[in-house]
Amino acid sequence: MKQPFEVAEAVDARLAARLAQLRAERGWSLGELAERSGVSRSTLSRAERAEISPTAALLNRLCHVYGRTMSRLLSEVEDEPVPLLRAAEQPVWEDRDSGFVRRSVSPPHPGLRGELVEGRLAPGADIAYDRPPVPGLEQHIWVLAGALDVTVREAAHRLDAGDCLRMRVWGPTRFRCAGDTEARYVLAVVLP
Structure with a gap:
């Protein structure tokens, strides 16, 4: 193994x-x-x-x-799309510099527009994106544990466990772990 x-x-x-x-x-x-x-x-x-x-x-x-x-x-760097992706098979990618861990929950499929991603930010982790990967991208952020500060353009939102923020991304965004414990959240992404 x-x-x-x-x-x-x-x-x-x-x-x-x-x-x-x-x-x-x-x-x-x-x-x-x-x-x-x-x-x-x-x-x-x-x-x-x-x-x-x-x-x-x-x-x-x-x-x-x-x-x-x-x-x-x-x-695109994984194997052929499958309809079921077991938890142990879900690709995990880590940005070691920022303390961000990303799990691709949805089985990948190039023909579908929606997907689920699990995000985890270590205490103090702060990630800023200067632009969306795709302008007009729809995102839903549902916090499962911890607290997350999300800034969309200049609007700041504090999300606690159970809170959900829906947004369409056109400009800069920022995700910051707001507490002294890990922030864990689900990100639903829908292509425009």
């Missing part, structure tokens, strides 16, 4: 290959992608060679440029 770090390294390698493929499909140089995404050429190059594990913010910028959600991008 593979160890968790071996699984993470394998996902990072497939993700790196997919990022390089998306850029090649568009015929863009690293410089062109850097201009479009606001990410340095060297960081993009290292991400495409799996020398670094991309952060959530970096993946969000690339998803914006490529017009896909993070879940869709991550599902």
Whole structure:
């Protein structure tokens, strides 16, 4: 049985290959992608060679440029879609720098518009996205445990366990663990 770090390294390698493929499909140089995404050429190059594990913010910028959600991008590096995804088989991705853990709960399917994601933020974790991966993306955030501060553009919302926020994302967003315990939430994502 593979160890968790071996699984993470394998996902990072497939993700790196997919990022390089998306850029090649568009015929863009690293410089062109850097201009479009606001990410340095060297960081993009290292991400495409799996020398670094991309952060959530970096993946969000690339998803914006490529017009896909993070879940869709991550599902593209997984196996063929299945209708049932057991808990033990659900892909988990971690942004080690920010303390964010993301579990893709829904079985991936490129033809469907909705998906469920479980998010966990460690105490003090703070993630800011400068733009949505897909403009007009509909999101529902349902907090299961802990407290979460969510800022959509400039509107701040404090969510406690049981609270649910629905939003359509057009600009910057920020997720911050608001307490001294982990914030755990379900994110329902619906493509426009």
